[in-house]
Amino acid sequence: MKTLHLLSVCALLALGRPGNAAEAVLRVGHFPNITHAQALAAHNFSRQGKGWFEERLGAGTKIEWFVYNAGPSAMEAIFAQSIDLTYVGPGPALNAYTKSNGAEVRLIAGSANGGAALVVQPDQNLKAPADFRGKKIATPQLGNTQDISCRAWLMAGGLKITQLGGDAQVLPTQNPDQLSLFQQKRVDAVWTVEPWVSRLERESGGKILVDERDVATTVLVSSVKFLGANREVAKKFAEAHAALTDWMLKNPDEAQKMIKAELLEETKSDMAPDLIAQSWKRIVFTSEIPRASVESFMQNSMKTGFIKTAPDLSKLFDKP
Secondary structure, three states: OOOOOOOOHHHHHHHOOOOOHHHOEEEEEEOOOHHHHHHHHHHHHHHOOOOHHHHHHOOOOEEEEEEOOOHHHHHHHHHOOOOOEEEEOHHHHHHHHHHOOOOOEEEEEEEEEEOEEEEEOOOOOOOOHHHHOOOEEEEOOOOOHHHHHHHHHHHHOOOOEOOOOEOOEEEEOOHHHHHHHHHOOOOOEEEEEOOHHHHHHHHHOOEEEEEOOOOEEEEEEEEHHHHHHOHHHHHHHHHHHHHHHHHHHHOHHHHHHHHHHHHHHHHOOOOOHHHHHHHHOOEEEOOOOOHHHHHHHHHHHHHOOOOOOOOOHHHOEOOO
């Protein structure tokens, strides 16, 4: 997977001319998860030469797509100015905003709510946080949205959890590896996102204990530098994102076929259509900025020690 790359001369020239959509090269990140469905569909449109964003941003616009395993890696790329926009969970977005004192990241749209869950082994009597004492729980990456949700849930149940251990062991593990570890019973539970939630259910008999249906799972963020120099382009991108969200809601079968094809390209794993359909039912796709959910998530980030003091969120939300 591509994570970081040198700025091309073309990108430098394009981004140096504010608002010039005709010659813009936009570098956009996302993850190979169904909770990033708009990005998967758009990436597939680009792959077919029918670019959804390209057509709506103006002739000559080029989208360069970059795929990450989880949010912290994508935010590192924002900091390194290797990408301009990314689909990401609210946790890493908040962490990046706080780490940079509000200077690097802006949340410009919502993308998906729900589609994340805590899945437990079928033969274990795990029903409450206290039952996880001495247990191992896999999450996608240290400090990512599900990692923070997992730690906050365990701590709210009275367990002492540190980044290195505690009463239960939270193990940051890439999504594809979580499935095999769960099947081998080397972890007791996994807190992850679709399609991995459904795969853990279907392929390993996993049982859902916590279903985060009302929690923001994916948002769209921009680097401050890109937004400042190319606000009109960012506005058109956000509008195209909203239009794509509407298209997906009206054409779920076609959207799911594109997502299936894109996931095959990105992960080399072919997912059954009914698996994607099952995942789809747990997710609410929206372009509305999830302020309340992000503010609630900030409290979890503070409880788990990823954010030390409450930041002023007034600059985080910026709809272009």
